[in-house]
Structure formats: structure tokens, C-alpha cells
Amino acid sequence: MDIEIISVEIKKGIVMITGIDVSDENLRRMERMKDDGMQTEVIFCFDSHQSKDLQYLYNWLKRQKAAKGATTWGEALHKTIGTITVIAKKYRSWE
Numbered sequence: 001m002d003i004e005i006i007s008v009e010i011k012k013g014i015v016m017i018t019g020i021d022v023s024d025e026n027l028r029r030m031e032r033m034k035d036d037g038m039q040t041e042v043i044f045c046f047d048s049h050q051s052k053d054l055q056y057l058y059n060w061l062k063r064q065k066a067a068k069g070a071t072t073w074g075e076a077l078h079k080t081i082g083t084i085t086v087i088a089k090k091y092r093s094w095e
Helices: 024-033 051-063 073-079
Strands: 002-011 014-021 041-047 084-086
Touching (some): 002 041, 002 073, 041 051
Antiparallel strands (some): 002 014, 002 084, 014 041
16 A cells, blocks of 8 residues: 555554555545545554564564664654555554
8 A cells, every 4th residue: 555654653563654645536536526625544553562564563563664774663654654655554543
């Protein structure tokens, strides 16, 4: 899913990435509605205690140009704020 990252939160090993859906289908729907205030906000959740989540997050961060040169995970995650990227839909939080 294509998103623009607007915030990152880290609490007790849980990484929450909040973004705005900028996928083509959503942008076309917003264009039809002609309402700029109707942006779809999505949240992605990664549990760093789960090895698969941690591995995906690690590989995703390595691919982010904005995170290059960061010395910590927190610094790397915060450098991605404002970028447009792709995150797997399976990590989307539906709550």
C-alpha cells in the first residue's frame, strides 16, 4: 500500500506508523469526491518481539533513502516522516 508517513510512535517494542493512503485508487476516489478533507489515514503496526515483524521492519528501513546514516532504529524511523513509501497491507491495523 502506498502511503505518506505522517507520524511514527514507538512504545514497549511496538512500532506504529501512521500515514495517508496515496494509492492510485484512493486518489481517484478523492478526485471524484472533490473533497480535500477526506484523506484516508491508515496505521501500520509492527511488534518488534515477533521475529517476522522485526525482519520486515529491518528490511523496509534498509530500503528507505531517508533513513540512511541513522545510528538508531528510532532515528531511522523518524527520518521517514514525510516520505512516500510502500508498506505491506498485512501490517495494517484495522482498529
